[in-house]
Amino acid sequence: MLPIDSKPHAKPHATQIVPAIEWPTLGLTIVIYGLWLGLTWFHAAIPWPLLLIGGAWIIAWHGSLQHELIHGHPTRVAAVNRALGLPALALFLPFDRYRALHIAHHRNEYLTDPLEDPETYYWTAIGWHRLHPAARIIVHGSARLAGRLLIGPPWMITRFLLHESGRLWRNEPGVRAAWAVHLPIAALIVVWVVAVCGISPLHYALLFILPGTALLLIRSFAEHRAAPDAAHRTAVVENARLLGWLFLFNNLHSAHHERPGLPWYRLPRWYRQERSRLLRDNGGLVYQGYGDVIRRYLIHPHDQPVHPFDREVNRP
Secondary structure (H helix, E strand, O other), X not given: OEEOOOOOOOOHHHOOEEOOEOHHHHHHHHHHHHHHHHHHHOHHHOOHHHHHHHHHHHHHHHHHHHHHHHOOOOEOOXXXXXXXXXXXXXXXXXXXXXXXXXXXXXXXXXXXXXOOOOOOOOEOHHHHHHXXXXXXXXXXXXXXXXXXXXXXXXXXXXXXXXXXXXXXXXXXXXXXXXXXXXXXXXXXXXXXXXXXXXXXXXXXXXXXXXXXXXXXXXXXXXXXXXXXXXXXXXXXXXXXXXXXXXXXXXXXXXXXXXXXXXXXXXXXXXXXXXHHHHHHHOOXXXXXXXXXXXXXXXXXXXXXXXXXXXXXXXXX
16 A cells, blocks of 8 residues: 655644555446436436436536546556546546646646636736637626626636647647547547437537536635635635535645645545644635535625736746
8 A cells, every 4th residue: 555645744644545446436436437327328217407417416526536536546557547537528628638737737836827727717917908808708707606607617618628729739748649539539428428328419518518517617616716825825615515525525625735645535534634724824715615605706706807916927
């Protein structure tokens, strides 16, 4: 057995031992793919409101699972973990691209920086002024949770695909290879969904992809905030009794950023042990459940779109 990663400032008891195969994560992988196969195969017998709930949950759950696989779970063999994550049930995001972008996001000193953090929702002042006025309206709307849920999924997916098309054209390292692996697998998923199960592409988008993406956007909505101190940029959402399981406890986001190699099923206990220190280190950026996030930001903006510490003006 191997020790998972620990930070220099973590307390000695934080280092834990994980087995060669993490059976909870492997079991969860089987459950998620099995449920997706069942939902798509039996879709005609399921009332559409229940199919919407189930489809959204399974797409979001699968996204949370992919996040675990990126961080080295459930085995010591990277090729096995990658293979488990390659089937992109949401279709638009190649697993290898997700991994590359997310690993870049984990450079904690650059969190929220629009020049360095590929997962930030902030803009540089120059980028903001270059936006079309209609796009600015969308960005302003997405700064509110209601807007993030309603217009966030198509906006995010469209922007991602446009950016990827530019990277493909410029032949940026690894991008063409990632899409070359992704497209045949995505084609097989489409064949299963459309040709075998008889779900129209529109219904799969409306009942699975878009609502599942919206659920994931609930998690990412308030997990980071621009601040001078890098340690104050990552939030915690406590008491997420249902959504915590959906997000595989990534709602305890400060804990995850400090211990990114800690498996999801050990994260809550470690968070409880380190809670006082973590909340002191992150400046007390904590929410009491997603109901707290909804009350604060459903119609009020989480922050302004332009990053308050814009470095672009100082670039050579």
